[in-house]
Amino acid sequence: MLTYTIRRLILSVPVLLFIALIIFMLLQLAPGDPMAQVPLTVPPEVKEKMREALGLGAPWYVQFWKWLVQMLWIEPKVFLDWLTTSSAWFSWLPDTNVYTACGAGVEGPCDLRVISWQTRSPVMDIVIQRLPQTLWVVGLAYVVAFFIAIPIGIYSAYKQYSAFDQTGTFITMIGFSVPPFFTGPLLIVIFSVYLGWFPSIYDTTHTINNWDDLVIQIKQMIMPVMVLALQITAQISRFMRASMLDNLKQDYVRTARAKGLPERVVVLVHVLRNSLIAVVTVIALAIPGIFGGSIITERVFKVNGIGDLLIGSLFASDMPMVMTLTFIFAFLIVMANIIADVLYGVLDPRIRYD
């Protein structure tokens, strides 16, 4: 299993490089000029110098290579330095000093980081601030959806064609069809305008110091998480039901019943474990869609995650930020796929990836 995981991780490198190339070429081919916002009074030769300062004069492969070096070599160096100097867990390690910032008075080679054109600060600093919100919302949505969907799927399949099954299937179909940009505003109107239970805007500056703060945090997370969870629940419970139905007809279920196992054990241990295997693949395939949904959810509830950041920087034609963020989305998706595949192997002993 370990060799398989390592092999998948190594194989994901060319995939990620290729995705980065696709994104980069898309941005290169796009005709938008980053200098378009510069006032017309600026003379053309100054504009040309500004273009060169942004690195836009170089051929595309040089630009791509430089971005790769900045993203995959210099940024990890910065991260390593941060880890050993000021992080909570690893600051006991001896301080490393592998990153040399460029600036006045620096002799010899220095490291340039990916700089946002919008804020003039390193892109990764902003991303690190924004990433936790996205991961929290998406992750919690998955957990919530899992705990809602699995029981529904089990019971629907066990009592196939019962009233519960019919309503369950119908409701999941609705959850499947109603887009997040409709459920979001709808929930805001119902729960924050009419009922006033939850705030409609996610406050990221909120820090948790005591129980009341925690309650506020939970309150503001409920709506974004539920909007996203509705989508995931619909998908998972549909597949859970289908895969339970497949498994309930298998011979081993009859054997288990024949040898006198209680029904609870038959369904919740034998059938459930086998059905979960198929669901894992579905979860993996749904991940790109969920990250897409998270962009919309962040936009609706003003959660300042990376999806919101992507749209903001896209409108400001901040190309380094757009490039990096899209790459990070790709990275998250590829990693989630690997986790799902490894999990698939762990859950199903019949599958051996050798």
Next chain:
Amino acid sequence: MTDEIQAIEALQDNQPLKPHRSQWSEVWLQFRQHKGAMIGGGFLLFITLAVVVGPILWDVDPGKLDIRSKNIRPIYTALWNSEAKVDWAHPFGSDNLGRDYLANMLAGGRTSMAVGWAAMLLSLFLGAAIGVLAGYFKHLDGMLMRLTDLFLSLPILPLLLVAVTLFRQPLRVIFGTPEMGMFVLIVSVIGITSWMHTARIVRGDVLALKEREFVLAARSAGTTSRGIILRHLLPNVISPIVVSATFGLATAIITESSLSFLGVGFPSDFPTWGKMLADGVMRMTEYPELVMLPGIAISLTVLAVNFLGDGLRDALDPRIRGR
């Protein structure tokens, strides 16, 4: 010895045989059993007709500003609120600039449905072509399937956002009107990023089909690869293609609406359901119908298409049939 051989009594048919039913009438019979699919199909037909014929019957210009009759509520609000400002001239009310909402709904639906159908057809064509090629030609299989896997791990919505925002201007120049340029752009980017599931399903089916005897027979009769693919393989994979087409339509409608909602879709004077919803969110508390009407339209259309797909899958898949 010329009299015919008589079957023994137990084997005789005691009633005339039913006339032979074709495969498609069989499918239709099965499809009719699925109540949700029938309703879904009917609703899809209704919506399609409404957006095609509707603008002819209700020939109010959706972009016409009439500031005197702004913020009119839909006619049904009069049922519970006799104070509400309603007008039979605007059955669905009007927005803050006095544009007729019914005309906007019809025009918006026309755009959304057109984008949905066109993108679905494009992705279907790509998916079927790549699936058949990968399944039939062994030397293409590895490469094409790696490509499919790669596309499956692309962050679709971010890429769509990037592509649509960046290529908006040049296409506007190429196609003359901004609407046409945007239409081509959105349809092509959605089509290019959503063919993967169709390709996988088609490839799997083609892999199994090409080992069957009828393909061997066709090949030994001298049929070319092209002939085998067009005559023998494609007709046999038509049912998974049809099923993934319905789900593709649903996804395309939702994707287009998401793009419009995020503000990167069609130009601002050109209504689509997604953009009407986004515009309505600001004044949602006073005028909930501005959000509810387009939202419900999108949701019901997608729900109808999904039910239709469910029913088609049940009807076309002989393994599930009759359960």
